[in-house]
Amino acid sequence: MSESPAAHPLREITSYHAHVYFSDDAARDRAGWVRDRVAERFRVQMGRWHDRHVGPHGAPMYQIAFTTDLFATLVPWLMLNRRGLSVLVHPNTDNPHDDHLVHALWLGPPLPIDGSRLPKSLRDTGGAIEVINPNTLPSIDPI
Ligand code: ZN
Secondary structure, eight states, X not given: OOOOOOOOOGGGOOEXXXXXXXXXXXXXXXXXXXXXXXXXXXXXXXXXXXXXXXXXXXXXXXXXXXXXXXXXXXXXXHHHHOTTOOEEEEEESSOHHHHHHTSOEEESSOOOBOGGGSOSOHHHHTOOOOOOOOOOOOOSOOO
């Protein structure tokens, strides 16, 4: 019998990212709509808009970084309002590789992620745990 692995405790997750992808001009317009609607509803750290693919991401996108308490509202909101776009939701732990490739969830069709660009541990790269600094001022209750 093989040894059972230890379960990951939830405290490994310090925050989450949602990456909203777009491929053409029509999708880009919808991605802008989603971005504006999220910003007026959720206190998140809205990342820069990338018209070219960056890092491990295989398509243009922007990132929404958010604290763990928002998961139960922001993720269902994106489920209902992603307007056909692919969205990668991943936890942030000490292991960016597994965060993106093993422990992530996709809304819509999955896109390629280049795992060779993601470290197995932040300690390997001298990286620090990301602190979320919200930069949106929501005025609409998402409920
Ligand atoms: Zn991310």
